[in-house]
Amino acid sequence: MKIKIPATSANLGPGFDCLGLAIALYNEVCIKPSSYQSISVKGEGEENAKLKKNNIFVSIFYDIYQELAGKKDPFRFEFFNAIPFSRGLGSSSAVIVGAIASAYEMAGVKASRETILNKAILYETHPDNIAPAVFGGFTSSVVESGRVKTLKKVLGEKLKVVMVIPDRPMSTAHSRTLLPKSYPMKNVVYNLSRASLLTAAFFSENWEFLRVASKDCMHEHRRMKQMKELFEVREIALRSGALMSTLSGSGSSFFNLVKAEDAPKVAIALKNAFGMFRVEIFELDNNGFEIVKS
Known part of the structure; x- marks a missing residue:
């Protein structure tokens, strides 16, 4: 079988840990029956020997597979990674969702x-990352009594993403240590009101509200100070016509949602200003993970 799992952008400004959407940039994994277990990696991480010795996808796959099948059969795992590591594009969620879905499929x-x-x-x-990796589209999620409740909005072809991917990563674990343990009431209300409006804007397709609704006062500024060029990324993107411009997850990538006709203009402006960073135009993904039987 083969599975492909989309990249995701989480938080989207004020929607800390609950809002996200899926991007048409994919990791693919082929899994084949074999007489012995083996792993190959191409693309992102192919030079990292640890991915063959201590592969999280394979570990989670066998957790679930053994639970379902009652045994540990040998397989060959072939990874084709396009999602950058530690750039706020949901690479770890792609691994988790892909491994679980694959285990169910291979266990029948x-x-x-x-x-x-x-x-x-x-x-x-x-x-925030796993829901769009599963369902695609824009997702708003909560966890209640250990269960995830998610609503999905399909995103149309008139929207595209201009993603700025810096040449260096940000650690999610380190980024979380920069955040305070508590917030003033006014900051909580600020983010609640904008996260609510942002969700309503996506579901009602009132894109003109996104610029105001995507503002955050709880986490972005603290995280962006680790890479101060990101403040200018947002300024240039919004000035060039982006509907919204937010830190992707905990960074270091920056997510810019644009109307399709504005994508080239926004991308060129960002490329001209940040030649050292990767600037790419992506479609949005509305399917989440997809399994193809070989």
Whole structure:
């Protein structure tokens, strides 16, 4: 079988740990029966020997597969990675969702996407990345009594993403240490109001609200100070016509949602200003992970 899992952008400004969407940039994994277990990696991480010795995808796959099949069969795992590591594009969520969905498929057990999502939350405690990796589109999620509740909005072809991917990573774990343990009430209300408006804007397709609704006062500024060029990335993107411009996850990538006709102009402006960074135009993904039987 082959599975492909989309990249994701989480938080989207004020939607800390609950809002996200899927991007048409994919990791693919081929899994084949074999007389012995083996792993090959191409693309992102192919020079990293640890990915063959201590592969998280394979570990999670066998956790689930043994639970379902009652045995540990040998397989060959072939990874084709396009999602950059530690850049705020959901590479870890792609691994988790891909491994769980693959294990169900290879064990011959049918599972709903809700089942896959609620297995994934055991490995990734925040649903902002895993929900769009499962469902695609824009997702708004909460965790209630250990279960994920998600609503999805399909995103149309009139929107595209201009992603700025810096040449160096940001650690999610380190980024979280920069955040305070508590916030003033006014900051909480600020983010609640904007996250609510942002969700409403996506579902109602009132794109003109996104610039105001995507503002955050809880996490972005503290994280962006680690890479101060990101403040200028946002300024240039918005000045060039982006509908919204937010730190992607915990960074270091920067997410810019644009109207399709404005994508080339925004991308060129960002490339001209940040020649050292990768600037790419992507479609949005509305399917989430997809399995292709070989």
